Amino acid sequence: MIENVPVLLVVVPILAATLPHFLGLRYDRAGWTIAALVTTASFGLAIWLAATVFTTGEAVVHQLGGFPRPIGIELVADRLSTPFAVLVTGVSAGVLAYTRTGGPRGNSFYSAYLLLVGGLSGLTLTGDVFNMFVFLEIVGLTTYALISKGRSGESAVAALKYLIIGTVGASLYLIGVGLLFVATGTLNMTDLATAIPEQAGYTDPLVLSSFAFVFIGFAIKIAQFPLHSWQPDAYQHAPDGVTPMVAALVSTVSAYALFRLVYSVFTVEFLVANPYTTEVVVTFGSISVLAGSALAAMQTEVKRILAYSSVSQFGLVVLAYGLVNDTALVGAQIHLLGHAIMKGGLFLAAGTIAAGVGARTVDEYAGLAKRMPFAAGSLAVLGIALVGVPPSIGFVGKWYIAVGAVEAGAWPVAVVVFLSTMFTLAYVARLLEKMYFTPVADRPTSDAVAADGGESGDSDGTRERDSVTDGPARVPGRVAPGTVSKGMLGVTILAALLAVGLGFAGGVFDALLSPFVEVILNG
Amino acid sequence: MLDLLATRYAYVAFIVLLSVGLYMVIASQNLVKKLIGVNLFQTAIFLFFVAVAYVEGGAVPVVPKDAGGPTTTLVSPLPHVIVLTAIVVGVALTAVGLALIVRIYTEYGTLREDVLREVRADD
Numbered sequence: 037m038i039e040n041v042p043v044l045l046v047v048v049p050i051l052a053a054t055l056p057h058f059l060g061l062r063y064d065r066a067g068w069t070i071a072a073l074v075t076t077a078s079f080g081l082a083i084w085l086a087a088t089v090f091t092t093g094e095a096v097v098h099q100l101g102g103f104p105r106p107i108g109i110e111l112v113a114d115r116l117s118t119p120f121a122v123l124v125t126g127v128s129a130g131v132l133a134y135t136r137t138g139g140p141r142g143n144s145f146y147s148a149y150l151l152l153v154g155g156l157s158g159l160t161l162t163g164d165v166f167n168m169f170v171f172l173e174i175v176g177l178t179t180y181a182l183i184s185k186g187r188s189g190e191s192a193v194a195a196l197k198y199l200i201i202g203t204v205g206a207s208l209y210l211i212g213v214g215l216l217f218v219a220t221g222t223l224n225m226t227d228l229a230t231a232i233p234e235q236a237g238y239t240d241p242l243v244l245s246s247f248a249f250v251f252i253g254f255a256i257k258i259a260q261f262p263l264h265s266w267q268p269d270a271y272q273h274a275p276d277g278v279t280p281m282v283a284a285l286v287s288t289v290s291a292y293a294l295f296r297l298v299y300s301v302f303t304v305e306f307l308v309a310n311p312y313t314t315e316v317v318v319t320f321g322s323i324s325v326l327a328g329s330a331l332a333a334m335q336t337e338v339k340r341i342l343a344y345s346s347v348s349q350f351g352l353v354v355l356a357y358g359l360v361n362d363t364a365l366v367g368a369q370i371h372l373l374g375h376a377i378m379k380g381g382l383f384l385a386a387g388t389i390a391a392g393v394g395a396r397t398v399d400e401y402a403g404l405a406k407r408m409p410f411a412a413g414s415l416a417v418l419g420i421a422l423v424g425v426p427p428s429i430g431f432v433g434k435w436y437i438a439v440g441a442v443e444a445g446a447w448p449v450a451v452v453v454f455l456s457t458m459f460t461l462a463y464v465a466r467l468l469e470k471m472y473f474t475p476v477a478d479r480p481t482s483d484a485v486a487a488d489g490g491e492s493g494d495s496d497g498t499r500e501r502d503s504v505t506d507g508p509a510r511v512p513g514r515v516a517p518g519t520v521s522k523g524m525l526g527v528t529i530l531a532a533l534l535a536v537g538l539g540f541a542g543g544v545f546d547a548l549l550s551p552f553v554e555v556i557l558n559g
Numbered sequence: 560m561l562d563l564l565a566t567r568y569a570y571v572a573f574i575v576l577l578s579v580g581l582y583m584v585i586a587s588q589n590l591v592k593k594l595i596g597v598n599l600f601q602t603a604i605f606l607f608f609v610a611v612a613y614v615e616g617g618a619v620p621v622v623p624k625d626a627g628g629p630t631t632t633l634v635s636p637l638p639h640v641i642v643l644t645a646i647v648v649g650v651a652l653t654a655v656g657l658a659l660i661v662r663i664y665t666e667y668g669t670l671r672e673d674v675l676r677e678v679r680a681d682d
Contacts (some may be wrong), residue, residue, distance in 0.1 A: 166641055182656055189666030193675065196659040203597050203652055210645065217638070218611050468623045520607055531617060 039086045042161045044109040045121060047073055049154035051146045060143030067146030068136055069398050075129035078157070082125045086118035090548060097163070105224055112163035112225075115552035120160040120292050123373055124285055127380055128153045130530065131281045133383055133523035136390050137509070139277020140185040148185075152178040152281070158550045165301065166215050166223045168293060169206065176202045179286055183274040192270040196498045199320050201266040205256030212249030216301075228301045238309035247306070247313060250297055257290040260354060261324035264347045271343035276387030279339065281465060282366070283346060284380030287374050291353050295361050295368065298357055299556045307360055314358040323356025324348060326501050329459030332468075336397050338386050341463050342379065345422065348456055349375050355449060356437045364440025365553045370545050371433025372464040374538060378430055381531025385415035388528050392520040398466055402474040410525055412471045421535040429535050432542035521556035569610035576603035586611045588672045590663065594599035594656045601649045 052074040056067035089096055095114035101103070113121065128149070131139075139145075155174035162168050176279075180202070184195035217223060219242040220231035236243050252263075259267035266289075271279050298307070307314050328348030335341045349371070356368035388394075390413045395401050405412045421428035424435075434453060441449035538545075564571055576599055583596025617634035664670055667678045 166644075170644060170648065173652070177655055178649055180659070184659055184662065189663060190679070191665060191677070192659050192662040196590065196656065196663065198650065199656050199659065200593055201595055204584065204600060207601055207604055211607065214604070214608055214638075214641075221635075223637070318665070389649065 038085070038088050038094055039098050041081050041097060042113045043100065045078055045081055045085070045125070045157040046111065046154055046161065049150045049157065051077060053150035053154065056150070062508075063172070064139060065141075067141075067143040069144040070130065072129070072132050075125060075132060075153060078153065079122070079129045081127040082118070082157075086122050086557075089113055089115060089118045089442075101391025104418065106222060106227060109167050110224065110226075111158075111161045112166060113161055115549065117160050118554075119369070119373060119549075121157055123376055124156045124160060124289065125152065127284045127376060128281065130527050131277065131284075131384070132381070133527040134387065135277040135314060135372060136523055137519060137521040138524045140275045140389060145182070145185060148178045148181045149281075152182065156285055156289050156387050159293055163225050164223055165216065165225060165228065165297070168297075169210050170185075170292070172206050172209065172293070175208060175286060175289070176257075178415075179270075179282055182252070182278045182282065183270050185255075185272050185278060188273070190269075191273040191275070194266075194273040198266040198270045202258060203262045207252045207253075208249050208256070209253030212246045212253060215246035215249065219243050219246065223506050224456035224511035225296070225301050229303050232302065233305065238306045243302075243306070244310065244313075247302055247310075249297075251294070251317070253291055254297075254482055255293040255320065255354075258287050258294065258350050258354065259347050260320055260351065261347060264324070267341050267347065268300075268343040271346070271383075271504040272337060276390055280380040280383040280387065283342070283383050284376040287346065287350055287375045291350060291372055294354075295357060299365075304360060304557055307508075310343045314360055317358030317497045318355045318446065321351045321353070321358060322350030322449060324457045325452050326355065326459075329456050329463075333459055333463045334367065336399070338396060338401065338467070339387075341398070341467075342382050342386065344377075345460065345463065346379055348459070349379070349422075350458045352434065352437055352453065352456060355452070356440060359437075359440050359446060359449070360557070361440050361444050362438050362550060362553055362557060363443055365557070366546055366549045367433055367438075367440055369549050369553070370429070370436060370542070373545075373546040374429030374535070375537070377531055378418050378428075378535050381418045381528060381535060382415065382422065382475040384524070384531060385418060387412050388520055388524045389415070391524065398470055401467060402472040404471040408520075411520070411528060416468055416471065417532040418535055419467060421532075421539070427536065427539040429449075429538040429542075432539055432545070435542075438545075450484045454468075519527045520538045569606065569613075573603050573607040576600075576606065589673075590660050590670050590672060591657075594653065594660065594673075596651060597656070598649065601652075603643070605645060608638045608642045608645075655680065 052070060059066035059070065068177045083095060095112055098111040100109045100111065102108070135141075135145075152175060155171050155178060158171035159168065159175060165361040176199075180195045180199045183198060184192045184484055213223070216228060216232075216257045219240060220228055221235070222228055222231050223287075232238065232243055256263045271283055274282060328344050328346070328351055332341050332344035333349065335344060353368045353372055353375075356364040356371070359365075389395055389401070389404065389408060392408050392411060393404070395404060422431040424431045434457065436451045440449050441447075441453060565646030580603060581597070583599060585591050587596060589594050609643050612635060614632055616632060618631045620633040620636045622633075653678045660670065663675070667675055669675050669678060
């Protein structure tokens with residue numbers, strides 16, 4: 037029975053995606069119930085799968101259609117992929133608590149939502165490089181559709197920009213797959229790991245250029261610095277209920293997929309045989325960390341700050357991939373999982389605050405702690421966790437990456453990690469200062485009037501435009517200010533508690549992940 | 560060089576199409592033309608897979624039931640299956656992209672990127 041679970045995690049959400057449409061003909065609000073049932077059931081299945089994999093220590097492998105490896109396609113659930121399967125299903129079930137009152141409604145939304153969950157599960161569990169491309173495109177397509185669900189035209193423009201850049205990224209990955217296929221004649225990840233040295237050799241130009249295409253393709257999907265330009269627009273203009281989902285999962289799972297490819301397909305021997313590949317990866321990540329956090333510190337829109345902050349946090353993960361040691365790689369995994377919870381929670385908090393009082397810029401957050409104590413408190417806790425203050429999951433991830441950098445003898449990288457913490461503190465502290473120490477009386481704020489009165493005084497053109505297109509008070513169809521449900525608040529607080537609670541579980545993460553990472557590192 | 564063009568013309572065409580597609584995506588101001596550029600970019604990759612799969616004198620990989628086994632060289636069907644799947648993905652992407660362009664046109668009344676930037680700045 038357990039060997040069927042990986043396939044259920046992929047197939048059930050995708051098949052269930054048709055139900056909101058059919059049942060929607062009869063029941064208006066069938067979508068949410070179906071999505072909640074399916075994601076919760078998937079969450080249960082993913083936990084069962086993870087428990088089995090971690091207790092037996094054996095990977096669960098499903099051969100689709102019963103065809104064995106070189107011919108058929110495999111789904112592989114091992115110690116690396118199951119934590120991400122749990123994350124995908126868990127976050128998607130949690131975000132639904134927000135969308136019931138806060139997010140975009142309608143049955144078509146929940147169809148796309150379930151397709152996205154199925155695509156993400158597939159991306160985590162697949163053991164075949166071409167299948168990975170297909171799931172990457174399923175995830176991409178549904179993400180574009182979900183982002184364009186926003187009421188303003190801006191969201192359509194952001195979605196089209198993402199579509200064009202994202203498609204180029206996925207196509208570059210496909211070229212990489214093609215080159216690997218030419219070099220080895222197989223597409224299965226396990227077979228590729230042995231076929232690359234046997235049939236081509238690590239310094240073969242085909243394999244090298246394949247690595248370059250795969251890395252650049254994923255760098256676009258993960259939003260690394262010079263290739264990140266789609267991401268801030270997409271995160272900012274997506275509906276408030278969609279951004280947490282996209283920010284927590286889409287780039288995270290792409291980063292996981294890159295890890296899979298670099299370490300399970302190209303393997304450590306490839307990186308050792310071509311030392312400059314790791315140099316490129318580390319440099320790419322470091323630049324992303326610095327540029328992303330600097331850009332984040334310059335923004336005034338809260339969702340845009342958080343979006344640029346993702347660029348820098350994923351930079352940390354990518355540079356850890358290039359350090360090639362046990363500590364840094366475990367750190368990268370912990371930081372990926374932790375960042376998903378923290379960033380998802382931060383966007384949930386930002387959405388809740390926007391739905392509650394209509395505040396979207398840093399200035400509008402003035403005195404928020406009094407008006408929405410719980411949402412502001414969660415935002416504060418999650419922000420502090422993102423900076424990396426112990427005890428929080430953000431600290432554990434950064435600590436492992438920094439120690440890994442020192443172990444690898446890469447002192448400049450350790451400095452980069454430290455600088456990123458300082459920058460993160462710069463933009464989080466600005467929010468905290470506004471929420472807790474700037475009195476409301478400074479500004480003529482009283483809910484709906486806030487956007488008008490506040491903007492005329494001291495704003496520049498950009499902010500004015502944003503408030504016109506995005507301000508909840510103006511745009512018809514958005515939730516009117518003041519409607520914050522228990523679910524929206526509850527899931528935000530839950531994310532904050534998880535971000536702190538998981539910080540205490542750092543040792544557990546290490547115990548669970550490091551044996552597997554050691555196997556990957558030592559062959 | 561000339562020899563390379565004569566024997567590896569499919570790969571040269573792949574590179575040329577890829578570059579033209581990417582150039583269209585970057586340089587064209589028209590959103591529809593940008594999408595056509597994306598399509599060209601993808602089509603170049605299909606050509607690459609088809610060129611890779613070509614075997615001189617290779618037969619269709621359908622082996623008759625009664626024959627003992629393949630007597631001639633057979634072509635691997637896998638790249639063709641990959642191209643078929645990628646074409647389906649490409650069609651879906653084009654559809655979503657065109658839908659978004661229609662939405663942008665009804666919202667802002669333009670298909671040109673530079674005009675769009677001005678309209679959005681004015682709003």
